[in-house]
Amino acid sequence: MIRNTRMSNANRYKLGLFGFNCSSGLAMTKVPERWDASWENCIAAARLAEAVGFEFALPVARWQGYGGETDSEGSAFETLAWATGILGATEQLVAFGTLHVPLIHPIFAAKVCVTADHIGQGRFGLNVVSGWNAGEFEMFGLPLREHDERYAFTEEWVAILKQLWEGPTPFDFKGRYFDLKGVRGDPKPWGGSRPLLMSAGSSKAGRAFAVKHVDCLFMTIVVDFDRLGAEVAAMRAAAGRTIGVYASGHVVCRPSQKEAQDYHHYFVHEMGDWAAFEATVKGREQQHSTPKEQLRPLAARLMGGLGTFPIIGSPDHVAGLFKRMHDAGLEGSAIGFVNYLDELPYFAAEVLPRMARLGLRAPAPVAA
Amino acid sequence: MTAPRRHNRMTNANRFKLGLFATNCSGGLCLTKAPERWDPSWANNRKAAQMADAAGLEFLLPIARWKGYGGETDTEGASFETLNWASAILAATENIVAFGTVHVPMIHPIFAAKQIVTADHVGEGRFGLNVVSGGNAPEFRMFGVELLEHDARYVFSEEWLQIAKQVWESDQPFDFKGKFFDLKGVISKPKPWGGSRPLLMSAGSSKAGRAFASRHADCLFMAIIKDDNLAAELKSLRAEAGGRDVGVYASGHMVCRATQKEAEEYYHYVVYEMGDWAGAEQLLEVRVNQQSLPVEELKKVKERVVSGTGTFPVIGSADQCAQTFKRLCDAGLDGMALGLVNYIDELPFIQAELLPRMRRLGLRA
Numbered sequence: 216m217i218r219n220t221r222m223s224n225a226n227r228y229k230l231g232l233f234g235f236n237c238s239s240g241l242a243m244t245k246v247p248e249r250w251d252a253s254w255e256n257c258i259a260a261a262r263l264a265e266a267v268g269f270e271f272a273l274p275v276a277r278w279q280g281y282g283g284e285t286d287s288e289g290s291a292f293e294t295l296a297w298a299t300g301i302l303g304a305t306e307q308l309v310a311f312g313t314l315h316v317p318l319i320h321p322i323f324a325a326k327v328c329v330t331a332d333h334i335g336q337g338r339f340g341l342n343v344v345s346g347w348n349a350g351e352f353e354m355f356g357l358p359l360r361e362h363d364e365r366y367a368f369t370e371e372w373v374a375i376l377k378q379l380w381e382g383p384t385p386f387d388f389k390g391r392y393f394d395l396k397g398v399r400g401d402p403k404p405w406g407g408s409r410p411l412l413m414s415a416g417s418s419k420a421g422r423a424f425a426v427k428h429v430d431c432l433f434m435t436i437v438v439d440f441d442r443l444g445a446e447v448a449a450m451r452a453a454a455g456r457t458i459g460v461y462a463s464g465h466v467v468c469r470p471s472q473k474e475a476q477d478y479h480h481y482f483v484h485e486m487g488d489w490a491a492f493e494a495t496v497k498g499r500e501q502q503h504s505t506p507k508e509q510l511r512p513l514a515a516r517l518m519g520g521l522g523t524f525p526i527i528g529s530p531d532h533v534a535g536l537f538k539r540m541h542d543a544g545l546e547g548s549a550i551g552f553v554n555y556l557d558e559l560p561y562f563a564a565e566v567l568p569r570m571a572r573l574g575l576r577a578p579a580p581v582a583a
Numbered sequence: 584m585t586a587p588r589r590h591n592r593m594t595n596a597n598r599f600k601l602g603l604f605a606t607n608c609s610g611g612l613c614l615t616k617a618p619e620r621w622d623p624s625w626a627n628n629r630k631a632a633q634m635a636d637a638a639g640l641e642f643l644l645p646i647a648r649w650k651g652y653g654g655e656t657d658t659e660g661a662s663f664e665t666l667n668w669a670s671a672i673l674a675a676t677e678n679i680v681a682f683g684t685v686h687v688p689m690i691h692p693i694f695a696a697k698q699i700v701t702a703d704h705v706g707e708g709r710f711g712l713n714v715v716s717g718g719n720a721p722e723f724r725m726f727g728v729e730l731l732e733h734d735a736r737y738v739f740s741e742e743w744l745q746i747a748k749q750v751w752e753s754d755q756p757f758d759f760k761g762k763f764f765d766l767k768g769v770i771s772k773p774k775p776w777g778g779s780r781p782l783l784m785s786a787g788s789s790k791a792g793r794a795f796a797s798r799h800a801d802c803l804f805m806a807i808i809k810d811d812n813l814a815a816e817l818k819s820l821r822a823e824a825g826g827r828d829v830g831v832y833a834s835g836h837m838v839c840r841a842t843q844k845e846a847e848e849y850y851h852y853v854v855y856e857m858g859d860w861a862g863a864e865q866l867l868e869v870r871v872n873q874q875s876l877p878v879e880e881l882k883k884v885k886e887r888v889v890s891g892t893g894t895f896p897v898i899g900s901a902d903q904c905a906q907t908f909k910r911l912c913d914a915g916l917d918g919m920a921l922g923l924v925n926y927i928d929e930l931p932f933i934q935a936e937l938l939p940r941m942r943r944l945g946l947r948a
Contacts (some may be wrong), residue, residue: 401661
């Protein structure tokens, strides 16, 4: 059953705020205005995003930062407790929690999600993550599974979660990783449906898992828009059912193209935290989720927005990029800013009306 | 280095502190079929919390329950997970302290430590953690997690808590190698709110449980089976803590009405006319192997299981309830977490009639 939230509203291109539970958000920069992820700022950004009509808030589950001088994302709120607090403080915004599934028992997670879901009256969604950064894994002292096997584990984990939510219960579960007896849990998720499930794998195994099990897939745009269209179409065909396909991005929007590019140059090249960049490259190489040879040429993209797609320019240019993503088959973007609170008002005032004129969004917030 | 004690309502000057217990669970603490039994919807939870906050109560203590007690009502069968519950309760209140309750074998200490810090920032330092080492066997079987032999549980909890505390306090990555955990380069930010750490509570009644609590917890929760020897019991508990300043609290349930007769009649209705005695049987069965509560003693007072899952009963007029708290306070108890049949219905009377009497007895401002 599809839930009636902003994620199912009529807007053809949906927008979410990405990564604001983490210090520095998505950027590795020393600029003084970099994001301070205090709870006060988190609430203010969520309420602002809600007021201008954004559909969702997507946190990043981080257990360690990227080191360097700023330790980007080193200070981060746990995303489920964060989403619960955000949902308690908002009315319509959908908030996701992000779970590295090997780090939490599915029965524990199921009840946590249900709690958030009731507090948000059905506005909670879960982003299911199978892999992680090697350093974070060592910190938890958990066995690192071979890449494809991670998805076998996640399959069991999600099967348990879904059955707890949707029944029948009580049930026993005996798999390769879990041996559970008499599993039950109440209450069920809000309103007789279940939270949206999302996943964001970019590997083959990751995408295979996503097309089989989740409601929306988050992809990284690496290539040009023509190839993007084919990629999105292939994913939808593989799913053989309705699946939302989204991408992540980082936005610098200023009155002119030059101003936007100048600011991007300033925070990335002049004030970038290059020591953090080196640490990240090392981490991702170990993780194998992004091919090694792709990393270095993408330095600016990593520094500017953790490898997400750069959306840099004037309001016309930014709105035009969203139009191209939409035309390639994407349904929306989760976006980061260097400073969410400073930059969102301008984005809302200039980009959102242009997106409305392009037919991507209604001019005013759309409830459901 | 140990983080300094923090100041919130749990450290106010009130001599006998009060909290609401188990609003996150269906039925709260009461195994009854009475139609007004507690519905723990989020709307009700938030309302009860805001009322308790406005009335000046010190804290809210949830129960981490993964399965109910069966019978006719499956009391506590529907419940919210307590860390996330506390996070949102704290977002919706101003001054009251909210605890989260964690069965430590069910969640990784690093994961829990970050969830706790999140709730603590949301509440600007009003979060507290209740650390639970054991639990009900059917819940552990459901998790496929081994329920360790009783005393070994506390060895596990020692490691778990040591890791969580170090996560909160250490600015540098640390390694940890114990019997149960082998962790490398552990670091986590942000730190708890305001340069101190959340209050720690523990509720073991066994010898090992009390020893753990007296070493680590800022407040101990005890079950009072009989109160004739309470003063001596409290004295020895405090002695075990060896001069550490620990608060000692107990769990209870209350029926407070205008007259003793009204209170007793309502109690009779809830327990004898509408009680879920099959649920009480099942609760006792589950707890037989738990070793943390004296089941034989509880069986003798089975009605107490029905009226409040075995917690201490406070039944009577507002004067009598206030006097009971005075007696407990004089014996050395610092406060009580209370279950009510219906928290929202009963709080206004408590605020209007009981709290002023406690004030006059010098128990509360």
